[in-house]
Amino acid sequence: MRYVDGFVLAIPKKKFKAYTAMAKLGARLWRKHGAVNYWESVSDDVSAKGSVSFPRSVKLKRGEVVVLSCIEFKSRAHRDQVNKKVMNDPQIKKFMDEKNMPFDMKRMLYGGFKTFVAR
Numbered sequence: 001m002r003y004v005d006g007f008v009l010a011i012p013k014k015k016f017k018a019y020t021a022m023a024k025l026g027a028r029l030w031r032k033h034g035a036v037n038y039w040e041s042v043s044d045d046v047s048a049k050g051s052v053s054f055p056r057s058v059k060l061k062r063g064e065v066v067v068l069s070c071i072e073f074k075s076r077a078h079r080d081q082v083n084k085k086v087m088n089d090p091q092i093k094k095f096m097d098e099k100n101m102p103f104d105m106k107r108m109l110y111g112g113f114k115t116f117v118a119r
Helices: 013-032 076-087 090-095
Strands: 003-012 037-042 064-073 109-114
Touching: 003 013, 003 076, 013 037, 013 064, 013 076, 013 090, 064 076, 076 109
Parallel strands: none
Antiparallel strands: 003 064, 003 109, 037 064
């Protein structure tokens, strides 16, 4: 079964253009190094009554939007191989410095997930 890395981020609207550029580079690099799929989604309808909403989970502040990012791999082992290649790619190095990130990494949610239903 497939494996997915998922991220939930709070992006300041004034930095959304910079994040989009970073996301496009990320898509190119992850796909170049073997990821099956890569997508970025911006919040549209995230007001969940009776549950913990995405905005609440990232402590969303005024002037920010929530982004959901997912990268799909063939397996966890494949994910580990692809991520190692991406992290060693010179193009990604400038974004790996926390001061260059267009969001607060301390408020990022991240996890690796085994797919159990897929169509």
